[in-house]
Amino acid sequence: MSDVDYLAPTSADAAAKALAAGGAAARALAGGTDLLVQLKSGRLKGGLIVDLKHIPGAIGVREEDGAFVIGAATPGATIGEHAGLVRAWPGVVEATHLIGSTQVQGRASMAGNLCNASPAADSVPALIAARATCVIVGPSGRRTVAAEDIPVSPGRTSLKPGEFVLEIRLPARAARSADAYLRSIPRTEMDIAVVGAAVNLTLDSGGTIIEARVALGAVGPTVLIADDAAAAIIGSRLDAAALERLDAAARGACRPISDKRGTAEFRTKIAGVLARRAAAIAYGRARAKGEN
Amino acid sequence: MGARQHISANVNGDPVEFLAEPGTTLLDALRDELGLTGSKEGCGSGDCGACSVTLDGRLVCSCLVLAVEAQGRRITTIEGMADGGTLHPLQQKFLEHAALQCGFCTPGILVAAKALLDVNPDPTEVEARYWLAGNLCRCTGYDKVIRAVMDAAADLRQERV
Ligand SMILES: Cc1cc2nc3c(=O)[nH]c(=O)nc-3n(C[C@H](O)[C@H](O)[C@H](O)COP(=O)(O)OP(=O)(O)OC[C@H]3O[C@@H](n4cnc5c(N)ncnc54)[C@H](O)[C@@H]3O)c2cc1C
Numbered sequence: 001m002s003d004v005d006y007l008a009p010t011s012a013d014a015a016a017k018a019l020a021a022g023g024a025a026a027r028a029l030a031g032g033t034d035l036l037v038q039l040k041s042g043r044l045k046g047g048l049i050v051d052l053k054h055i056p057g058a059i060g061v062r063e064e065d066g067a068f069v070i071g072a073a074t075p076g077a078t079i080g081e082h083a084g085l086v087r088a089w090p091g092v093v094e095a096t097h098l099i100g101s102t103q104v105q106g107r108a109s110m111a112g113n114l115c116n117a118s119p120a121a122d123s124v125p126a127l128i129a130a131r132a133t134c135v136i137v138g139p140s141g142r143r144t145v146a147a148e149d150i151p152v153s154p155g156r157t158s159l160k161p162g163e164f165v166l167e168i169r170l171p172a173r174a175a176r177s178a179d180a181y182l183r184s185i186p187r188t189e190m191d192i193a194v195v196g197a198a199v200n201l202t203l204d205s206g207g208t209i210i211e212a213r214v215a216l217g218a219v220g221p222t223v224l225i226a227d228d229a230a231a232a233i234i235g236s237r238l239d240a241a242a243l244e245r246l247d248a249a250a251r252g253a254c255r256p257i258s259d260k261r262g263t264a265e266f267r268t269k270i271a272g273v274l275a276r277r278a279a280a281i282a283y284g285r286a287r288a289k290g291e292n
Numbered sequence: 293m294g295a296r297q298h299i300s301a302n303v304n305g306d307p308v309e310f311l312a313e314p315g316t317t318l319l320d321a322l323r324d325e326l327g328l329t330g331s332k333e334g335c336g337s338g339d340c341g342a343c344s345v346t347l348d349g350r351l352v353c354s355c356l357v358l359a360v361e362a363q364g365r366r367i368t369t370i371e372g373m374a375d376g377g378t379l380h381p382l383q384q385k386f387l388e389h390a391a392l393q394c395g396f397c398t399p400g401i402l403v404a405a406k407a408l409l410d411v412n413p414d415p416t417e418v419e420a421r422y423w424l425a426g427n428l429c430r431c432t433g434y435d436k437v438i439r440a441v442m443d444a445a446a447d448l449r450q451e452r453v
């Protein structure tokens with residue numbers, strides 16, 4: 001990493017200016033667990049590194065009227081320590097927690113996971129299922145976009161020159177709502193998801209699912225939103241027939257590639273299984289919330 | 293190439309100053325500028341944990357931190373673990389249990405294990421194994437490492453009461 005420059009601006013506007021001035025080779029730095037690996041391997045050429053961690057609000061979690069605002073550079077370890085967030089969004093927290101080792105958790109952010117634009121990024125299906133939005137700052141001001149609109153293809157985002165994510169917002173939640181995320185890897189730790197599945201749902205007082213969202217990772221060029229899979233369980237109490245429909249609809253949404261981590265056929269089958277299991281976990285969590 | 297930047301930080305309780313190019317990792321600065329060669333580079337890509345240090349109390353891979361990011365921050369390395377000539381109980385237990393062979397992974401494992409016991413003085417074996425999943429060892433097979441960590445945790449709990 002010999003041909004890089006480093007700036008640590010202390011305001012969002014200064015960061016946007018620096019990124020814009022740095023041109024195509026300028027990169028935002030959060031935890032560096034993707035960026036520094038890519039710079040060292042030569043996959044990325046050097047340029048200006050703009051460290052976001054000194055911008056007020058870039059690190060930390062705060063609650064605003066039931067919604068949660070997560071600073072873009074907040075490391076996974078910090079996210080797991082916020083009791084209110086863990087209670088409201090157990091699926092987002094468990095997905096973020098799966099990223100790497102304890103050491104990686106000390107640095108890796110959800111926004112970095114999202115902006116690195118890997119289809120296998122663990123926190124992204126959970127963020128999308130949660131209807132997370134991102135506050136983007138750029139040279140021409142601020143805008144808010146849905147999390148799913150940021151990655152466009154492996155390694156590419158919709159962010160324009162000079163733009164970066166300042167914070168991630170998780171919406172306020174109805175009572176009896178919960179989420180869950182599961183991934184399949186060949187080991188128990190430290191590997192890249194072969195498939196990931198996130199389910200977010202809300203129940204009525206009788207335990208019927210009135211709202212649901214299903215997102216699948218590593219089975220397409222970006223994380224996929226499986227609307228048919230959500231529709232398959234809405235109106236049900238997640239009985240066996242609903243789970244069968246969910247499984248089939250999740251499989252139907254998959255557009256995977258075959259590679260050394262798994263064939264397309266294997267990934268498709270596992271996506272159905274994980275969607276079913278994640279739905280069951282989210283459902284159990286939502287019911288437990290209704291009971292206390 | 294970016295200009296060298298002047299960095300002031302605190303390492304193992306002592307104020308330090310050094311010059312770093314923007315592309316230099318914290319691991320290289322610790323080893324080459326400050327002469328603290330206990331932290332090792334096994335992979336340089338965050339996979340092995342041999343370079344583990346704490347940054348403002350958080351366990352991180354120093355191979356994936358820029359030296360310039362250390363400005364104004366608190367770092368602890370394996371060199372800060374023993375109290376003068378007295379080994380930390382974790383270090384003592386690693387010797388007693390023969391929890392190392394070549395020793396290349398050992399500084400990183402010790403730093404990571406201490407970070408665990410600082411937040412969780414009474415971990416289960418499963419918790420210890422998950423916490424240390426980012427520390428690879430090609431020699432010991434991990435079993436002796438885990439036994440040494442569990443034994444040190446028990447001793448440290450005794451010391452507290
Ligand atoms: C050993 C190891 C294990 C890993 N295991 C996993 C795993 O299990 N699951 C998984 O999903 N990932 C894994 N990763 C990848 C990585 O840790 C995650 O993608 C992490 O979330 C990246 O976050 P970061 O803060 O470190 O991002 P950085 O490396 O700082 O940035 C990543 C990319 O996003 C851009 N960026 C960062 N923040 C912003 C922002 N706020 N606005 C705009 N652009 C931004 C950067 O310019 C860069 O291109 C692993 C990495 C390592 C080294």
Ligand code: FES
Pocket residue numbers: 332333334335336337338339340341342343344353354355356
């Ligand atoms: S050298 Fe840093 S993790 Fe291997």
Ligand code: FES
Pocket residue numbers: 391392393394395396397398428429430431432
């Ligand atoms: S003792 Fe040799 S790598 Fe662990």
